[in-house]
Amino acid sequence: MTRIVLDAMGSDAHPTPEIAAARAAVERWKDPLVLSGPLPLLEPRLRGADLIQVKDAPEVVEMADHGASAARGKAESSMAIGIDLLRRGQADAFVTAGNTGAAMTTALLHLGRLRGVRRPALTALFPVRGGRAVVLDIGANADCKPEYLVQFAIMGSVYAQVVLGIPSPRVALISNGEEPGKGSTLIQETHPRLADAGLNFIGNCEAKEIYSGQVDVAVTDGFTGNIFLKTSEAVARFLVDAIREQITAGPVTAVGGALARPAFRRVSQMLDPGEYGAVPLLGVNGLVFIGHGRSDGRALLNAIAAARQAVAAGLLDALRRALEPFLSREPSGA
């Protein structure tokens, strides 16, 4: 039995997608599931769903909330109450489509870090040629040290291996040029350490190697990773809008666009983060999965599936084992 807690108030359209996903999940897997959120709001909408239990949480973290402040200020939020069930051993994984910064801070407050971990990382899965690439950190740590990046690489590699099923994940360091001598001081100091970390480290990479499917785990500091994420989103939006505008500008191209619509639909499905549902916070002492704020019921069902898979694969224990070499080391100055 896998015990999932789902934040009922995470997604932009909460709680409707969450309730739909919870109902679909208990029907599919026949395991009980906990929804954290305001009881008066949720209970009337869960008639007949016997496997769904509501854990009352009167407060809601909004997307516009400052992550860390919300995590500290809203002790009775659906996020705090839900994550606390992990701490108390009453659930195996927590899933939310809510405020990422708040989820990170709440997880740190209630669960702490995995032993030996210097900084937890935010992870994202990017659609690339032939599959998906893991990129981390995509925003939790704007300033990083080489050791943080080495730990991100180890955690990302374990996740790719254990959950995504890639036997020997190709790990690369995002830099401005592939040559080992390239990059900022941080990159140049991190490169040799990654080469010695016992991973399948293939060297520095640029965005084109990631998007052409040559990298399974791309490692970077949270500032650069965030630039990579936001630039990817902005360029995709810019191009899709430009193509749409040009296609609808004339009658012939408009007909062509209508005929080609199924092709465009398949491409936008490829770009849809709901396809993979959710990714874990790596480095906190518990399985916390974060989906996109725009998640619908289907995306949240995929998110629950991703969390269940991580539980079944023993992701947390695999991370603990991989991080053992760091347990005996002195902190290097954080």
Next chain:
Amino acid sequence: MTRIVLDAMGSDAHPTPEIAAARAAVERWKDPLVLSGPLPLLEPRLRGADLIQVKDAPEVVEMADHGASAARGKAESSMAIGIDLLRRGQADAFVTAGNTGAAMTTALLHLGRLRGVRRPALTALFPVRGGRAVVLDIGANADCKPEYLVQFAIMGSVYAQVVLGIPSPRVALISNGEEPGKGSTLIQETHPRLADAGLNFIGNCEAKEIYSGQVDVAVTDGFTGNIFLKTSEAVARFLVDAIREQITAGPVTAVGGALARPAFRRVSQMLDPGEYGAVPLLGVNGLVFIGHGRSDGRALLNAIAAARQAVAAGLLDALRRALEPFLSREPSGA
């Protein structure tokens, strides 16, 4: 009369595009033009082009050359000989579609920096909603200090104003979030200095503000700028390939794609760096313009036009004036 030197051996297909562009330029503007490159190769191909003079340069910097080494090792290259004409006051601007790193180092060796400039920057123009955005530095300085970024902002703003004709360029600092408190230490230290720099500074920005046309000059360190550039290119390539693949996958969508082709052509024209020709190295003591290695004759003609415009607008003097406040300051530790 505007005296342009064109590197005959810069582009991937050199010297054919360069010769075509040189012939078209002298026909259009009736000004003499110098081509730097191997005399025996060029002269037979320039019969009847009386306004084109060849400046003999036996060596060629290849795209694969390490920029700084090539700049130092190949003293007789078309790049070195061409840029040296600027130093000697025999030309107003140098244009190349060659190795960017080599052009930067060669310019620094032969021309030096503008007085007061701490680090020159590589500039790029990005297609965005409603026009173009200037982004700098896109790769010359992987590690930056706040003062460098302030100077990049000033130089980029002057370029946007004087050459691109934007009256009060909106300058923003690329960060991971728009709030002033967001970002790496570098961003947090740079933000207040930019606010005090006498520019039209609109704060931090993310990629979406750049691509939606809300920013004229986006300032960043060379590492982040390079990630922005490479990610933009890689995502555009990935999306265009994915759309093509999906469209050609079935007969109906293929017909649609054929009908919509003019729309796609307009979008790829929008993405074509040859449309704006070339951008200046900002901060070196001379006008050095760099075009894309894949430039054809038309792109190089646009590059010459961009350089002529900068000469006519007095870009170099405008930069000198804008940098005057830095002349009296002590270097802050570079």
